[in-house]
Amino acid sequence: MGCRTRAAADGLLRVVAVDGVLIPDPRRRLPGRGAWLHPDPECLGRAERRSAFPRALRVPGPLDVTEVRSHLQPGCSTSGTESGTRETPESVNHGSKVDPS
Ligand SMILES: [Zn+2]
Numbered sequence: 001m002g003c004r005t006r007a008a009a010d011g012l013l014r015v016v017a018v019d020g021v022l023i024p025d026p027r028r029r030l031p032g033r034g035a036w037l038h039p040d041p042e043c044l045g046r047a048e049r050r051s052a053f054p055r056a057l058r059v060p061g062p063l064d065v066t067e068v069r070s071h072l073q074p075g076c077s078t079s080g081t082e083s084g085t086r087e088t089p090e091s092v093n094h095g096s097k098v099d100p101s
Helices: 041-049 052-057 066-072
Strands: 013-018 021-024 034-037
Touching (some): 034 041
Antiparallel strands (some): 013 021
């Protein structure tokens, strides 16, 4: 939608407007009029600059795209999440059960 590139529907993210907020609807279950967007932050930015969402969704005024942006950029809200080495000691817990024998 933002870049006017035609793509298969299954490659697009459905978004809907709820109370002036643009909500990502990856499962396509939300009711109402939806717009289709490439799952790409640049495509979102282009559509936002063109006010394409209010036009496509037939709603007045600008829409808050924060939800969709964070959906497209998981982990971008906080910096320094590149090294996500989180230790999950599942194997370590193996022998730590209380053995009443
Ligand atoms: Zn696009």
